[in-house]
Amino acid sequence: MNQASDAALPPTLPAGGEPGPVLTRRSALRLLARSAACIVIAAVALGAYALVYPGRMPAAVGAIVEHITGANPRPVRLLRPARAPLSAVALLGKEIFFDQSLSASGTQSCASCHSPKNSYAPDNAFPVQFGGAHMSEAGYRPPPSLTYLYRQAPFSIGPDQGDTDVPVDLTQLASQAAGVERAQKTALATPAAPAMVPQGGLFWDGRADTLQDQAIGPLTNPVEMANKTPEDVAHKLLQTKYIDQFKQMFGPAIAGNPSLxxxxxxxxxxxxxLEDPSFHAFTSKYDYWLEGKARLTHAELHGLQLFNDKDKANCAGCHLSQPSKDGLPPVFTDTQYEALGVPRNPAIPANKIPKFFDMGVCGPFRDDLAKQTQYCGMFLTPTLRNVANRKVFFHNGVYHDLKQVMDFYNLRNTSPEKIYPRDASGKVQKYNDLPPQFHANVDASDAPFDRKPGDRPAMTDQDIQDIIAFMKTLSDGFDAGGS
Structure with a gap:
């Protein structure tokens, strides 16, 4: 070979001014050969695809571009909530949200359990939070995040009731739905009409229909802000530094009307x-990838593929990942209710009572559907946005990281002995946080739960790591300029 082929090419000077690594002509030729080989392989792949699937070349090109570059080959325009200065009413609401004086202890506010530093969820890893007049009373469930609730519909059962002034009888609707076969949850399919499964609402059991209804609950809950009556709350509001703002906005007579x-x-x-953008920022890496402004790594892309794979993780069956037809960003929940059969959490003080069971929609914290036992064990599907920031998972906070969560989905049916404890006789106590008569409510038909003991799990360990990598792209605050 010509000796000149090993001669060093002139060194490059990066922005810092220091010489970069020396590139020989031989290594340069190798790089060119590898690039040419990649182009040839891509061309052959495209040609073969065209022969097998004529007329579908754009999709094939997009898939190859996505795989090689990490870019979204079909970017969309997302319709985010409009940003504007907060109204006077919203600014007043902000004062109330952070006001500790409204609690019986004088040390707890809405922000105590819904920290803006942690996506409006608790900033600690306790399975439940402590409150009460002396901050010594344990709660029953981990507070969910308050983010991405701006599109949450009121609680309902069955098809959307639409704009109607006729009061909805939930018990009647539930009775009509009894015995109807459960809708299949399949990733990327049109969401099934929830003939049996409830939808909408706030809290883990959907007992509040609006953010306004949700806000009053903790103020009078004895294990949270612990005011004994709504009148106690009104009395505390009259003592605040912002009471004059109430009088200016709603008239001076409001001071003498506690309920108003x-x-x-x-x-x-x-x-x-609703108004503060931090509650629905839509600034994740995935949002920018959807818009063509960020690139996903190979692990993140593979995780997204598995997330949307109806036969693998099938996460998108409940945590919808696609923008709406009119460009609304996905909020990663279908807002429906599922009974997943997560194991009992012995760290919750209430669970030390063997006969105590938190059964979600049918009680104990809502009682209007207590007799509709087909809903026992069902809890609201939360958004997965900012999920990587959470400290505890599921309605009972039994898990503390995403690997544990994914292992539960992967092994619950194939290796239940790895998920649930054994009783004194050595028998695995499957679904041990739900009375046996309601075990039939637990989802055992949707992937990855459509497997039996001894079957191969739906996902490998590497699959799980890639799905977690993708879920980390759902955290707000991504710098699109640095992608």
Whole structure:
């Protein structure tokens, strides 16, 4: 070979001014050969695809571009909520949200359990939070995040009721749905009409329909802010530094009307959550990838593929991942309810009572559907946005990281002995956080739960790591300029 082929090419000077690594002509030729080989392989692949699937070349090109570059070959325009300065009512709501004086202890506010530093969820890893007059009372469930609730519909059962002034009888609807076969949850398919499964609402059991209704709950809950009556809340509001703002906005007579004062205060808290962009920022890496402004790594792309694979993880069966037809960004929940059969969490003080069971929609914290036992064990599907920031998972906080969560989905049916404890006789106590008579409510038909003991799990360990890598792209605050 010509000796000149090994001669060093002139060194390059990066932005810092220091010489870069020396590139020989031989290594340069090798790089060119590898690039040419990649082009040839891609061309052959495209040619073969064209022969087998004529007329589908654009999709094939897009798939190859996505695989090689990590870019979204079909970017979309996302319709985010409009940004504007907060209204006077929303600013008042912000004051209330952070006001510790409204609690019986004088040390707890809405932000204590819904920290803006942690996507409006708790900033600690306790399975439940402590409250009460002396901050010594344990809660029953981990507070969910308050983010991405701006499109949450009121609680309902069955098809959308639409705009109607006729009060909905949930018990009647539930009775009509009894015995109807459960809708199949399949990733990327059109969401099935929830003939049996409830939808919408706030809290883990959907017992509040609006942000305003949700806000008053913790103020009078004995294990949270612990005011004994709504009148106690009104009295505390009259002592605040912002009471004059109430009088200016709603008239001076509001000071003498406790129920109206509380109603307007909770309305203000709701307006704060609706207007402040931090509650629905849509600034994740995935959002920017959808818009063509960021690139996903190979692991993240593979994780997205598995997330949307109806036969593998099937996460998108409940955590919808596609923008709507009119460009609304996905909020990664179908807002429906599922009974997953997560194991009992012995760290929750209430669970030390053997006969105590938290059964979600049918009780104990809502009682209007207590007799509709087909819903026992069902809890609201939460958004997966900012899921990588969470410290505890599921309605009972039994898991503390995403690997544990994914192992539960992967092994619950194939290796239940790895998920649930054994009783004194050595028998695996499957679905041990739900009374046996309601075990039939647990989802055992949707992937990855459509497997039996001894079957190969739906996902490998590497699959799980890649899905977790993708879920980390759902965290807000991504710098699109640095992608």
């Amino acid at each position: 004062l509380i109603s307007e205060a909770m309305f203000a808290v709701g307006r704060y959550q």
